[in-house]
Amino acid sequence: MTFSLSAPFGARPLSSEMLDGQRISAACATDLIKDKWQILRDLTDCKHLFGLSDRTLMVLSALLSFHKESDLDAQDNLIVFPSNKKLSERAHGMAEPTLRRHLAALVKAGMIVRQDSPNGKRYARSGQDGSLLKAFGFDLRLLLARAEELAQAAQSVRQEKQVIKDLRQEITLTRRVIAKCLDYALEQGGKGKWMRLIEDFVPLNKPLPRRVESRDLKELHRLLLNFSEDVHNALEIFIKAQNMSGNDQQNERHKQDSKLKTITDSEIGFPKKDHEENFQILSVPERKSCSDADYETSLQDQILWVRGETEATSDTMLKHDIAQELDLSAVLMACPDIAYCNRNGISSWADLIEAAEAGRGLMGISPSAWEDAKRTFGILSASVTLAALLQRSEDIRSPGGYLRALVARKGFSPKPMINSLLNARLEPKTKL
Numbered sequence: 001m002t003f004s005l006s007a008p009f010g011a012r013p014l015s016s017e018m019l020d021g022q023r024i025s026a027a028c029a030t031d032l033i034k035d036k037w038q039i040l041r042d043l044t045d046c047k048h049l050f051g052l053s054d055r056t057l058m059v060l061s062a063l064l065s066f067h068k069e070s071d072l073d074a075q076d077n078l079i080v081f082p083s084n085k086k087l088s089e090r091a092h093g094m095a096e097p098t099l100r101r102h103l104a105a106l107v108k109a110g111m112i113v114r115q116d117s118p119n120g121k122r123y124a125r126s127g128q129d130g131s132l133l134k135a136f137g138f139d140l141r142l143l144l145a146r147a148e149e150l151a152q153a154a155q156s157v158r159q160e161k162q163v164i165k166d167l168r169q170e171i172t173l174t175r176r177v178i179a180k181c182l183d184y185a186l187e188q189g190g191k192g193k194w195m196r197l198i199e200d201f202v203p204l205n206k207p208l209p210r211r212v213e214s215r216d217l218k219e220l221h222r223l224l225l226n227f228s229e230d231v232h233n234a235l236e237i238f239i240k241a242q243n244m245s246g247n248d249q250q251n252e253r254h255k256q257d258s259k260l261k262t263i264t265d266s267e268i269g270f271p272k273k274d275h276e277e278n279f280q281i282l283s284v285p286e287r288k289s290c291s292d293a294d295y296e297t298s299l300q301d302q303i304l305w306v307r308g309e310t311e312a313t314s315d316t317m318l319k320h321d322i323a324q325e326l327d328l329s330a331v332l333m334a335c336p337d338i339a340y341c342n343r344n345g346i347s348s349w350a351d352l353i354e355a356a357e358a359g360r361g362l363m364g365i366s367p368s369a370w371e372d373a374k375r376t377f378g379i380l381s382a383s384v385t386l387a388a389l390l391q392r393s394e395d396i397r398s399p400g401g402y403l404r405a406l407v408a409r410k411g412f413s414p415k416p417m418i419n420s421l422l423n424a425r426l427e428p429k430t431k432l
Helices: 016-026 036-045 054-065 084-090 096-108 141-145 147-187 193-204 214-245 248-257 272-282 292-306 328-334 336-341 349-362 367-377 379-391 399-408 415-426
Strands: 033-035 071-073 113-115 123-126 132-139
Touching (some): 016 096, 016 113, 036 071, 036 141, 036 147, 054 084, 071 141, 147 193, 147 214, 147 415, 193 328, 328 336, 328 415, 336 349, 349 367, 349 379, 379 399
Antiparallel strands (some): 033 071, 113 132, 123 132
């Protein structure tokens, strides 16, 4: 052992960290000079690598302030010896037990070395000419000896942060392109494979956590690039198929029907001057127009028809089938809340009808309004409409009145409502 070993005062044992710290401190080059505040800034950037907290660095900053020079010079005496009271004052009034805990953390992390006096006090002994002969306190030479190591660690952390920032930006841009492509295909009438692509995109479009490793971001970026290539290939085939069809009029009408809409009271279509009066009329509690027994019988008949177990027996069943325009997966993706209305989940149109019946009661829509909707729209379209209303229930003050107003509209289809909800889910949610 080529250096003078110092042991801690009192009951504190000698640890391996203390031995390593004194060894590194003794090996410090005699011509080494570093800015003490730059060393602190480097350590601040990489503090998590050494298990140090902000409060611990606050104590280290207070210790450095007791060294009068701005540079740490290996040829100077780098031992500072403030009392706990003075150190607490410069640490913004930190309590002494907390102060001692953070000092122990700095010693354990190998940033400072204790040089305890025979009685454990911190002080300095000066010569007759005023020069410092011996000091007992905290030796900052170890911090100077590790300055280059801390600078390299800080640089690595800064590079890692930049990589993470760049990956977050690339992920956001890639998600945006994918979402816009899916949105375009949806507006142009894409379904089937496009619904499956939307389902696959949902887990890739989840908000990124605040703290995430670069390797996780790289893996997500790789998956997004592969998925983006699949979407682009599918979009190219889709566009070629559209061009071959030559039905421009149908495509334009479909695009107009699929425009984004916000479900508000103004969508009902009343003249502006009569809006308030008509809304009050629509908000009046509705009365049942059929008995409970008849209602339950009608419902069961229609569910059996949807399952294919019986033939259509009423005009309600013969209405336009929304299943020809929308996939069930698209409806469930746009309106996930409706699944909670069926204890067994929703795996078919019949399950959706049963869930809509339960949701109708939860939303306070009367059986008469519900029967009117089914007679006008058809059982499936009415169920899809109710699922959309349930998804936007926070924005609709009177679901029963709103449903009656939709029934009064000519040519109403729930498809634009479903597309609007799907578009809202496809919007990128990542925050940098």
